[in-house]
Amino acid sequence: MNQNSYKKAGVDVHAGYQSVALIKEHITKTQQNNSINTIGDFGGLFPLQLGSIKEPILVSGTDGVGTKLKLAFLLDSHSSIGIDCVAMCVNDILCSAAKPLFFLDYIALDKNYPQKVSDIVKGIAEGCVQAGCQLLGGETAEMPGFYAKDEYDVAGFCVGIVDKSKIPDKSKIQEGDKIIGIASSGVHSNGFSLVRKILKDQAIDPSSYTFQNKTIGEILLTPTKIYVQSVLKLFEEITIKSVAHITGGGFYENLPRSLPQGFGAKITLSSFPILPIFDFLSQKGGIAKQEMFGIFNMGIGMTLVINPSETNQALELLRSYGEEAYVIGEVIKEEGIYLC
Template sequence: MKKPISYKDSGVDVQAGEALVHSIKSMVKKTHGVEVLSNIGGFGGLFKPDFRNMKNPVLVSSVDGVGTKLIVAFKMKKYDTVGQDLVNHCVNDIAVCGAEPLFFLDYFSTGKLNTDTGFKVISGFAKACRENGCALIGGETAEMPDIYKDEEFDLAGTIVGVVDEEEIITGQKIKKGDLLIGLPSNGLHTNGYSLARKVLFSTYDVQDTPDGFDQCLGDELLRIHKSYLPVIRLLKKMEGVNGFSHITGGGIIGNTKRIIPKGLKAEVKWNSWERPKLFKLIQELGNVEEAAMQEAFNLGIGLITVVSESAADSVLSALKEAGEAPVIMGTITEA
């Protein structure tokens, strides 16, 4: 008689999944407020928002991934930061619309579940959720041995937030003569890694420290995607602040044009800020054309605030007082 085949024999360890869920319960619980009515492990996350102080609440949602930045994490065997990357990226995407984050859900898929790796990834989700004031109310852990190699995994996340309808920020107030004020990124954030890896790893190992750098290339590439929620909270109620652009895939122009009204365009002064040395290294080492750099990377600018000229001084002062390093990097002109 043939030997019976179990689910574990096919590469799926149900007990490992249950062990992971048990191990993360307490840290996930720390992201919950009174609005969360469910515990992790149920069929759905229950969230009871309090909208009594809002006139016309509008839910705002976004879903994203971390991309091939994960390959750097695999090479470094460092898994506690990519979860933070994902939460912060998603939070930024709804914050630029004026929304406050409510809750986050994650999807973690892997070839063979390593509970220690899973714990570290999810601890990153929980840390960033606490920092951004949103609840981690659920997720999915999928073990798929025929899709991923044993040590590989992929991540996706969904954020849901809320904004009062009259406070939605769309960019429709942007007009000719407005200024572009850029805020520094913390490295590549979560975009451009396919190009960066192709260039950098053709010459360097992930543990190498290039000349002029104070940490190895792997750590440099794993810098955490910055959350701009505190800055946006500070600025969104200020007079003359007309729009926000989160600089992700597509670069500065590709993202900023998403909020600019028809007939206008962003005129960027590309030499108005100092590009971080990592971008310079990529461009020089790979002989990457400037157009490709501008399309693939944030080039050191993670968030752009579009403000009226009359509001620029007050906005710059508020940002500097908050510890930011803003730079006027362009204007809005006729298309």
């Protein structure tokens, strides 16, 4: 069928067909033994196997990558952005002890470049593999005149499952409970509007400015760490009273969400290493450390509240799973986050 009229309007359906052909191999990597889904169907099919789950609760999450995408555009590097998208979703539902089941993506762009779409989906598939979930479907929308030239947006949606009895109960948190922090891989996917402003104000070219033997761009594009496998295993071994994903708003916004009313947290700054990239941003941007903790993760991507008696076991297990983990503070009977 002749599609010249549509192509003249800026939409190349043949590029869309090529994109689908290229991404099939990435999607296939995430398919599980019980998969009955066919790429190209109008809906994603997922057989729900409950196993030993007595009271199944479905947990959903959705998110995007934010203005970190601007760095990907600038550096023409698109293969890790998909991991960020998956991570932002699955790490959120992990706070409810949910095992991710499947993920859907949405990619909207000004022009469909099949190799670029393939690179993005390759990252999404890698994120799904890391999270142990299936890339069940998605949508690629070519929207000429809506997005700037060579730019795109990517967002995702995941669904997980948890037995009702396994959901963390923050009402059981007591004064003196310990807060364990699990190390981040870097800036993750938050605060990039400020990051880009700092780079612009200081005339720092992320493609050429080197820091710790890498370009700043490479460091900033380090994908968000996915904590699913290690934290789900930990849930099987100890009682975790609450979990917080340290994303936008840093410690000040996210830690209180994991605490009951009337309680707060005292964080010991010397208890964990602040990643060098945050010292760099603080110095170049003239931002006080206190303020940095309200914007960035500062080297801690996820926090867990546990009984003091289980602290050593939790640390040993997390480290055996390949995580860097620290006791970073404790729960106090006073609302707020206090850095000391």
